Amino acid sequence: MKFTWFHLMPYRWLPADFRQRYHSVWVDLPNGIYDPERGHDLYNEYLDQLEYAEQCGFDAIAVNEHHQNAYGMMPSPNIMAATLARRTSKAMLLVLGNSIVCYNPPTRIAEEFAMLDVISGGRLIAGFPVGTSMDINYCAGQNPATVRDKYREGHELIMKSWHTREPFAFNGKYTKLRYVNLWPRPIQQPNPPVWIPGLGSIETWDFCAEHDYNYSCLSFSGYKKGEALLKGYWDRRAALGVDDNPHSAAFFQQVCISESDSLCEKEWWPHVDYFFNNCLHLYPGTSEAPGYRTAASLRAGVVAQVGNTSANHGKNKTWKELVDGGYIIAGGPDSVRQQIEELIKKLRVGHVLLGCQIGSSPAELVSRATLLAGTQILPKLRHIFSDFEDRWWPKPLAAARRAVPGHYAGAAK
């Protein structure tokens, strides 16, 4: 088992009457309410938390990409990962990921991921989401009727640029380049491991199986509802004749860890409430552009007319409903460990992405949760699925071969 500390980086300072005054946390929430000085504190606090996760023994630390919102302040996850590459040395860097269709040309992603892989000594996991409709259509102006096709083409270009050692021409429908010749190229060969975030679409599962990529199920509905999604995934792999290696799947789960079960609700509820009711406060009119999902996907879930990773079924629920429904795993270390073990075994996932910071949760609470996870929870779960090879994990340079950040700055003295 491997555990990743996944940060969403929410903006913590939405006004108390936010939901009354604004129809969405995304797309058209005026940036006048963003305070850059508070943002300065938040970025540094959040990056500290990811660095601390490494110290506490997490296997990887994760960032992602969203635009024009107070839900997650990482329009450029690669900038976040770059700061982490220099300040960490053991944890893998999961960037989940870069929305391919938003980059022109998409070789920009191949370049930046290669830079991150080279700077970090081969610790990168490369994530390629399609992106939420809010991000890619409404914020980035990409055409909803063609984004899936553009995604496939961009993915092909990126992989070819990583795999080819001579300049080549690329005559795509969306990108035409006479000379593709990637400098630098990644340390990891033939390419860093690729993870694809998604929910429950068969197209995503097939894409992962075809390319032997990890499928990362990113849902805010938690592991109890996630069981059906993962069952669909494993059934599909079986139907395709692909192996059932648990490391081919990752699952995102939000956790509220306190020192005891009895403290948990009091410590975490305001921040969980902030997350489900502020950070996921979305306006249906700009949640999903027509064409973002295929007719088949619409037929499968016509009710949830909101963006891909952001279907918010946790809205207006009580603490008890969220805990009972598995939206959040909450409690002291023992009960959290027990529930994560249940998640791992029922969903059969070799990777768990833990959301240890939720909504407005303050630094002290988050640090304590991270330490409790690292010392009292993860060590008891690591052995699970150890008899399966993890083909989706980075192969970094040996520690002795790695550069030491600051070495030459120090030498100058």
Added chain:
Amino acid sequence: MSEPRSRMLALGSGRPTIEVIEAGQGPNLFFLHGAGGVAWAGALPILARHFHVVAPVLPGFGKSAAEGLELLEDQLDLFQHGFDVMEALGLEKPLLVGESFGGWIAGEMAALRPKEVGKLAVLAPVGLWRDDAPVTDLFGLEIKELLPFLFHDMSCPAAVGMSALTKLMSDKDDKTDEQVEQLIALLMGFRTAAKFLFPVPETGLERRLWRIRVPTLVLWGAQDRFIAPSYADIWAKNVRNAQVVQIERCGHLILQEQPEASAKEIARFAGV
């Protein structure tokens, strides 16, 4: 009232197969629908008393399979597709009528191959842009919020009918299979419009307007809140042979909200 006939038209290998709706006898009226598709109601049945109305249905709308949209990769494909249909149906220099999204296509077609169009009537067409009068974002509103932008009088029969449909857009999980299919049909049509007009419905028509030489009727609802009637001025300024007519007590969906008045203007313009 004449009943419309629906049939499928295969344009050939590598080209879409589409539904064509037809009714009436008389001079050919080639009708290009808006983002809501073809509704055989409002002014169309009235026009079919004077004209042979031929309404091709774009891929994603009606019975025209959404997959056909992949064969229309860019706007040039879309405009040429309009001529392909005319040619396949043997329509020579018809009266070309387009509403909203279809008005844009009609205008572009008339600018692209001006000798193949008889006369042009555009009904509150999109395709132009002024920062001080932004066109309503068709793709950034809930459907139920869109209706007041489409009608002047929300109590007119067409508005009442559409309101019933928008009730399906609630997030309740209580829809019948038929309602789900209705919803998906609506979204697939919007997808087609989005392919050519997302995110800002302006792709350069203004610099091509001067090429429109045929007599042109620019019809606008005086109370259009979707796209301001002031856009008619740009047509009047750039199209040498244009006449602008406003219809009173009328919003964006002219043929739906004022069937008699709009049909009368089109017939007058055509001289029938």
